[in-house]
Amino acid sequence: MTAQPIPAAPDLDLLPSDVETDLRRSVRAVLAKTCPTEALVALADGSDDVSGPAWSGLAHDLGLAALLVPEEHGGAGAGPREAAVVAEECGRACAPVPFLTSAVLATSLLVRLGAAESLARLAEGGTAALVVPAGTASAGSWARRTGVEVSGGRLAGEVRGVVGLPADLLLVPVHGPDGPALHLVPVDADGVAVSTHTSLDATRPVSDVRLDVEAGTPLATGDEVTAALDHALATAAGVLAAEQAGLAAWCLEQTVAHLSERRQFGRVVGGFQALKHRLADLYAEVGQASAVAAHAAAALAGESDVPVSVAVAQAFCSEVAVHAAEEAVQLHGGLGMTWESPVHLRLKRAKADHVLLGSPDAHRDALARLVDLAAPTPEAG
Amino acid sequence: MTAQPIPAAPDLDLLPSDVETDLRRSVRAVLAKTCPTEALVALADGSDDVSGPAWSGLAHDLGLAALLVPEEHGGAGAGPREAAVVAEECGRACAPVPFLTSAVLATSLLVRLGAAESLARLAEGGTAALVVPAGTASAGSWARRTGVEVSGGRLAGEVRGVVGLPADLLLVPVHGPDGPALHLVPVDADGVAVSTHTSLDATRPVSDVRLDVEAGTPLATGDEVTAALDHALATAAGVLAAEQAGLAAWCLEQTVAHLSERRQFGRVVGGFQALKHRLADLYAEVGQASAVAAHAAAALAGESDVPVSVAVAQAFCSEVAVHAAEEAVQLHGGLGMTWESPVHLRLKRAKADHVLLGSPDAHRDALARLVDLAAPTPEAG
Amino acid sequence: MSEQHRSDLEQRVTALLEAHDPATTDRAEFLRARWEAGLAWVHFPAGLGGLGLPRDLQAHVDDLLAAAGAPDNAPERNGIGLGMAAPTILAHGTPEQHERFLRPLWLGEEIWCQLFSEPGAGSDLAAVATRAVPDESTGEWVVNGQKVWTSSAHLADFAILVARTDPDVPKHGGLSYFLLGMREPGVEVRPLRQLTGEAEFNEVFLTDVRVPAAQLLGAVGEGWRIANTTLNSERVSIGGQAVPREAGMVGKVAQTWRAHPERRTHGAHRRLLDLWVQAEAARITGSRVRQQLAVGAPGPEGSATKLVFARLAQELSALEVELLGEDGLRYDDWTLSRPEKVDFTGRDAGYRYLRAKGNSIEGGTSEILRNIIAERVLGLPGEPRVDKDVAWKDLPR
Amino acid sequence: MSEQHRSDLEQRVTALLEAHDPATTDRAEFLRARWEAGLAWVHFPAGLGGLGLPRDLQAHVDDLLAAAGAPDNAPERNGIGLGMAAPTILAHGTPEQHERFLRPLWLGEEIWCQLFSEPGAGSDLAAVATRAVPDESTGEWVVNGQKVWTSSAHLADFAILVARTDPDVPKHGGLSYFLLGMREPGVEVRPLRQLTGEAEFNEVFLTDVRVPAAQLLGAVGEGWRIANTTLNSERVSIGGQAVPREAGMVGKVAQTWRAHPERRTHGAHRRLLDLWVQAEAARITGSRVRQQLAVGAPGPEGSATKLVFARLAQELSALEVELLGEDGLRYDDWTLSRPEKVDFTGRDAGYRYLRAKGNSIEGGTSEILRNIIAERVLGLPGEPRVDKDVAWKDLPR
Structure with missing residues (x-):
């Protein structure tokens, strides 16, 4: 009811630079070579011939593990726009790599907290994971759930539903006696137990992490941790939108290609009008998803309008990715249901991405606060 | 969290009796004769050549004003199933008659409160209106809004957004010093001011009622009023679902008929697959709307499962009617947009019906309580 | 008339049970005796396991025999045989084919x-x-x-x-x-x-x-x-049984909602309520279809049953996965198995979500069902056909 | 190159303004002078009100003249003339037709x-x-x-x-x-x-x-x-302007929400947030389309703009009517009037709701737009045509 104005939209450059276009081409080539469908499908059967080569191609050949690491720490010193390009290609390829979790989420947190030593190790190809539930959208949503406590000089507790493992280094936010703190724990430290589940999306498995380790000195404490978590989670959420937009675009393109080939009733199936109209609607959605993901990346790069841009991108792209994947399965008919098909891989990834870094509902709730669209008071409705 | 079981579904007879089939035929014939499109369209221009003949046909020729009036008070002594048949036909025809507001809503209230004298007058063709906001779904939702107060021996206050006027007799629930009371006020009493608005749905206009009249003796007071209001509002809401189902069925049939005639690109337009698929989906919705409306009427008739059945019917049929009318406008193309077309009359009626006796959201909220699907606690989300 | 059939049938059932006490009779022997008594499928002709009676009387026979503890022919093991092959062989087969195939099919000796x-x-x-x-x-x-x-x-x-x-x-x-x-x-x-x-x-x-x-x-x-x-x-064989409120997928989601207050969000609540209403509407519509069938007046609404079922199963299972938050990221088991039937409720939400995608494909895609409704029920024109008058070998493939 | 054009144009504008001070010059005289100076539509040929320059430079000229207080040719009064007739006459007309029609059209003398x-x-x-x-x-x-x-x-x-x-x-x-x-x-x-x-x-x-x-x-x-x-x-003429956040329909609904806390329900809240996101996504997509046009690389996304706009206008106005409760049952005015343009924001919610139904019909129905996207952008086959090779007089009608 306060006449608080809503945040004005900045005028952001939404077109790709030449550097970004080149980067896209390189990433797409590497992933096309390293992520064949058969190998991705085999992940669910516990056979992994793909995540190593794919990450090696991105991290070592293209140096993308260090994309967001500042140059003074041995990285490329690039920003969210470039990260979004890489993520979009990872989404298209359904790549089983820790780019989002390590090179974006964990790295952004370490950069913000100035963790020079850790960053140098990431720049050399190491990986890190933030130990929070996968659906965490903000420091606030992290703080509302139980997690790791610090007491008696030890970090102890269990965090369920963590993505990004295996990784070399765990970034563990804890509820300490003096507020939040962030600890760095090597994954091979005594008292670290990681159990990885059978996951809906085998290209990004989910783990539970149980800790009972020597606390040591935290990397940071207090409001600095809260601010850095918010920054890193927003960065990752914006970049995830690009992954979702890429996944959705792949689904549309593959479906159009399939329906342009397949014939039933003597006609190319893609010529049946009901399918054409659904694909046209999907085309509109996919184009918008690409634009809002680009907008979120540009907002992150310019550090303007970040909260609204990221919430919009997550609320929008999460839904479009699932819708595109569901339409792809349906319009591939029985073929899309088969284990050998690349289509269901995207369905599983899209559905998992929908939870990741906050559901669309959570991001819409955030928007309600950001743009003064308050929820009903409890008495109403 | 209490393991309160949800209400089990009764096994209700959902098929029309022979009496109901005959009744439907009679009502349809009367409305076809008395409700031509031109006359309905002219209502919005303030020219009414239709509501008199239509109501006369139903009330006098067929005796339907007294359909729900018990036989001992001179009525037909029929029940909600028969009322639903009449309402379904009123929905199809977009009939500008007070059947729902007077012969169902007001009559049900008077029957429950045993108002013999008033019922006898309704049985002779008089009309009555319940003076509550049109969107009132229950005694509880009535009680949450300001309205007419009783003090110093007078009823005073304003109720905005009332349907069912003009009518001879006003049924006025009031907030009295000893709780709710129901007063009967002749519309021509001193101190009654009715102002009727330009309405979105000119076939059922909306009025504001301002009262400053001698209170007299209420017809009933206290919990009896609350229970009777709940009963009458539920009856009317269940019957309204039939009106909505009838309106939706008309929209589907008219659209199919139109598209079976119209040609573009050398083909019958109804042969274009995208439209066929939309009409097939609409067909599924319309069939379900008819079934749930029949179920609500049967539940009301059997006085079993009333709250759930009515809430389901209102939540479902309100949406289907609007969807059917919107599809009808779109699929009639420019023709559906013209003033002379019967299609937009249904759009306006469907949109107004959506508000009437509680929005779908309000009915879904009621269901949440009835079937133990509690809302999030305020801290969550 | 139907009452006459019923009492006649009841007598036959009684006679069968008296002659072959289920408690002491070998399963195969009982089934053969039931076949001979014409109580296998009463709507089939006499001599082929039936009595030439209306199809809807079979349920009564099945109920009586089940109540008496009689073995059945394990119909779930031979769904295609009983539901599809048998009526087709009966309708189009020669007497020799009837003799050869129907009895072992019904007895479950041939799948x-x-x-x-x-x-x-x-x-x-x-x-x-x-x-x-x-x-x-x-x-x-x-x-x-x-x-x-x-x-x-x-x-x-x-x-x-x-x-x-x-x-x-x-x-x-x-x-x-x-x-x-x-x-x-x-x-x-x-x-x-x-x-x-x-x-x-x-x-x-x-x-x-x-x-x-x-x-x-x-x-x-x-x-x-x-x-x-x-x-x-x-x-015909789809959607034949009465369904209690909140049966199936919607019940699973409602249970999850009730069991996890901490997972509730307003967004999920609105979707849940909307889907609950839709599931109840589908259930009521199914009841009416069954009532119409029971009085011999099938309405066209039945044609939309599968379409609606598939959409609801998909939307409900999608919501259930989301309700589970991070737990929804898990999957129970990817191991290659060969189930004999779909077990929608015995497995986890992720399984239901994936398996339900098949509901709009198997047994007639939702797209084909929409065509059928539009053409056969609404009377709209068929698709322009380019393959009607061309020799099969000359069609593009 | 473009910088050269810009400074050249700026000089021409300055010269026009110096020779014809808008403060003292008759409107018609000023417009005629602007036409003669080639500043009417710079992408038209010299002699026909233009200078043969790229189309996107016109906005700069318009801005400069507006800033100087110069009158314009009231383009809103002659939208079809300027947006449709003029480019068609230019492309397909004879020199005589150019001479006869374009000038009075641009000047607004002929509608x-x-x-x-x-x-x-x-x-x-x-x-x-x-x-x-x-x-x-x-x-x-x-x-x-x-x-x-x-x-x-x-x-x-x-x-x-x-x-x-x-x-x-x-x-x-x-x-x-x-x-x-x-x-x-x-x-x-x-x-x-x-x-x-x-x-x-x-x-x-x-x-x-x-x-x-x-x-x-x-x-x-x-x-x-x-x-x-x-x-x-x-x-081309649709969707050309930059749009601030919460402009248009979505702003109306958001204002209604903010102004009426007593009307809020959780159901409406979810729909509002969802539509707000969609409106913002459409706005951002429009920005990108404009940026692509500005660098001379129009993307195909623009083809979906109208489709999305129509749907959003309809859903937003529908929600707005519902938010108003009983007040949504009113209508401002049914009187037959003849507006020269659509006034979406000057009237009540009921008007917006009804008028928005036309958005998916006028200027190409949403169905036709979906065909166009599917065929021209996605490359899917066209509809089987039965009317291509038949004389018009022999087509069924």
Whole structure:
């Protein structure tokens, strides 16, 4: 009811630079070579011939593990726009790599907290994971759930539903006696137990992490941790939108290609009008998803309008990715249901991405606060 | 969290009796004769050549004003199933008659409160209106809004957004010093001011009622009023679902008929697959709307499962009617947009019906309580 | 009249039970006695396990026998045999074929599967490319081709098969219908794994498989017409049972909601309430369809049942996965298994979500069902057909 | 290069303003001077109000002149003339036609309307039945027929007209394009009232209307091709301006939400947030389309702009009516009026709700737009055409 104005939209450059276009081409080539469908499908059967080569191609050949690491720490010193390009290609390829979790989420947190030593190790190809539930959208949503406590000089507790493992280094936010703190724990430290589940999306498995380790000195404490978590989670959420937009675009393109080939009733199936109209609607959605993901990346790069841009991108792209994947399965008919098909891989990834870094509902709730669209008071409705 | 079981579904007879089939035929014939499109369209221009003949046909020729009036008070002594048949036909025809507001809503209230004298007058063709906001779904939702107060021996206050006027007799629930009371006020009493608005749905206009009249003796007071209001509002809401189902069925049939005639690109337009698929989906919705409306009427008739059945019917049929009318406008193309077309009359009626006796959201909220699907606690989300 | 039938049937059931006490009679013997008594399927002719009575009386017989503790013929093991092969053989078979096939089918001694769909003939069944060529020297037919989405093929003794016998005429006219022995040389069955990890279905490769002349059903070239008998039987068999409120998928989601107050969000609440209403509307509509069938006046609403069911199953299971938050990121088991039937409720939400995607594809895609409703119920024109008057061999593929 | 153009243009604007001070110059005189200076539409050729420069430089000129307080040519009064007739006349007209029509059009001395749609030719524009027959004695064309959905017809001096000149060839080939005088005898304009109560559009009845031979645009039989120039101009003109966040319909709904805490429900809240996100996504997508156009690399996303806009306008206005509760049952005014343009924000929610229904019909229905996206952008096959090779007169109607 306060006449608080809503945040004005900045005028952001939404077109790709030449550097970004080149980067896209390189990433797409590497992933096309390293992520064949058969190998991705085999992940669910516990056979992994793909995540190593794919990450090696991105991290070592293209140096993308260090994309967001500042140059003074041995990285490329690039920003969210470039990260979004890489993520979009990872989404298209359904790549089983820790780019989002390590090179974006964990790295952004370490950069913000100035963790020079850790960053140098990431720049050399190491990986890190933030130990929070996968659906965490903000420091606030992290703080509302139980997690790791610090007491008696030890970090102890269990965090369920963590993505990004295996990784070399765990970034563990804890509820300490003096507020939040962030600890760095090597994954091979005594008292670290990681159990990885059978996951809906085998290209990004989910783990539970149980800790009972020597606390040591935290990397940071207090409001600095809260601010850095918010920054890193927003960065990752914006970049995830690009992954979702890429996944959705792949689904549309593959479906159009399939329906342009397949014939039933003597006609190319893609010529049946009901399918054409659904694909046209999907085309509109996919184009918008690409634009809002680009907008979120540009907002992150310019550090303007970040909260609204990221919430919009997550609320929008999460839904479009699932819708595109569901339409792809349906319009591939029985073929899309088969284990050998690349289509269901995207369905599983899209559905998992929908939870990741906050559901669309959570991001819409955030928007309600950001743009003064308050929820009903409890008495109403 | 209490393991309160949800209400089990009764096994209700959902098929029309022979009496109901005959009744439907009679009502349809009367409305076809008395409700031509031109006359309905002219209502919005303030020219009414239709509501008199239509109501006369139903009330006098067929005796339907007294359909729900018990036989001992001179009525037909029929029940909600028969009322639903009449309402379904009123929905199809977009009939500008007070059947729902007077012969169902007001009559049900008077029957429950045993108002013999008033019922006898309704049985002779008089009309009555319940003076509550049109969107009132229950005694509880009535009680949450300001309205007419009783003090110093007078009823005073304003109720905005009332349907069912003009009518001879006003049924006025009031907030009295000893709780709710129901007063009967002749519309021509001193101190009654009715102002009727330009309405979105000119076939059922909306009025504001301002009262400053001698209170007299209420017809009933206290919990009896609350229970009777709940009963009458539920009856009317269940019957309204039939009106909505009838309106939706008309929209589907008219659209199919139109598209079976119209040609573009050398083909019958109804042969274009995208439209066929939309009409097939609409067909599924319309069939379900008819079934749930029949179920609500049967539940009301059997006085079993009333709250759930009515809430389901209102939540479902309100949406289907609007969807059917919107599809009808779109699929009639420019023709559906013209003033002379019967299609937009249904759009306006469907949109107004959506508000009437509680929005779908309000009915879904009621269901949440009835079937133990509690809302999030305020801290969550 | 129907009362007369009922009491007559009750007497027959009583007589059967008296002569063959289920408590002491061997299962196979009891079933044979039931067959002889005409109580196997009362709507079949006398002598073929039936009494020529109305179909809806069967349920009463089944109830009486079940109440008496009698064994049944394990119908879930032979769904295609009982639901599709039997009515088709009855309608189009010769007396010899009736004699040969119906009794072992009903008794469960011979299991059946269906060889209709092919990689290039899914929704467009009339496009099947599997060839059946007569061997003049033996009078047998020689069958070659590939079929897909065949449930129970690895368990089956016989198959109903649609194959092309004349490629030189338009596609609907060149098909014939066969009863093919699944244990014959040249039949190879491979599990067809689905996105759930399971293999409910199979691919079946047919290489020079021989079918005796006596196992052609109907006349040569009648395959399309006969296949439609089969497919219509399938549609009748769907959605036949009364359903309690909150049964199936919606109940699973509602239980999850009730069990996890900490997971509730307003967004999910609105979707849940909306879907609950839709599920209840579908349930009520199903009740009315059944009431119409019971009085012999089937309404057209039944044609939309599967369409609505598929959409609801998909939306409800999608919501359930989301309600579970991070737990929804797990999956119970990817191991390749070969279930004999779909177990929607015995597994986790992720399984339901994935498996439900098949509901709008198997047994007629939702797109084909919309065509059928638009054309047969609403009377709208069919698609322009480019393949009606062209010899099958000349169609682009 | 572009910088060179800009500074050159700025000098021309300065010169124009110096020679004709807007503060003291008569409006008509100033506009004539602007025309002569080539600053009317810089992408038109020299001598026709332009300088042959890139189209996107015009906005800069307009901005400079507006900043100096110069009058404009009231473009909103002649949208069809400027947006559709002018580019078509330029592309397909003779030098004489350029001379005769473009100047008074730009100056606003002659208002134009469009006579394309007919009761039997809406989405299928090529089906127009209005006939144009040559009068051998005078060389004129004689036009008979009925047109609908014509905005500004009651204000217009001229119309662009598509009419059938040869019914004996397939429908696309028998059309020609005319410039018809709306003040000629035989032109009757009747208001066409819409569901909002207003008459934004007209029906136009043409009875033996005479069109001079010099007002045929292009060659006889070229009407379809030329009409496509017109329609493509229309598509270019949509969605050209930058839009602030929460502009338009979404802002109206958001304001209603903020102003009425007592009306809020959780159901409406979820829909509002979802639509707010969608509106913002559409706004961002529009920004990108404009950025692409600005660098001369239009992307295909623009083709979906109108589709998305129409759906959002409809869903937002529907929500707004619902948010208002009983107040949403009112309507502001059914009186027949003849607005010159749509006033979406000046009227009440009920008006917006009804008027927005037209957004998915006018200027290409959403169904036609989906066909266009599917075929031209996604490359899917066109509909089977039954009317391509049949003489127009033999088509079923």
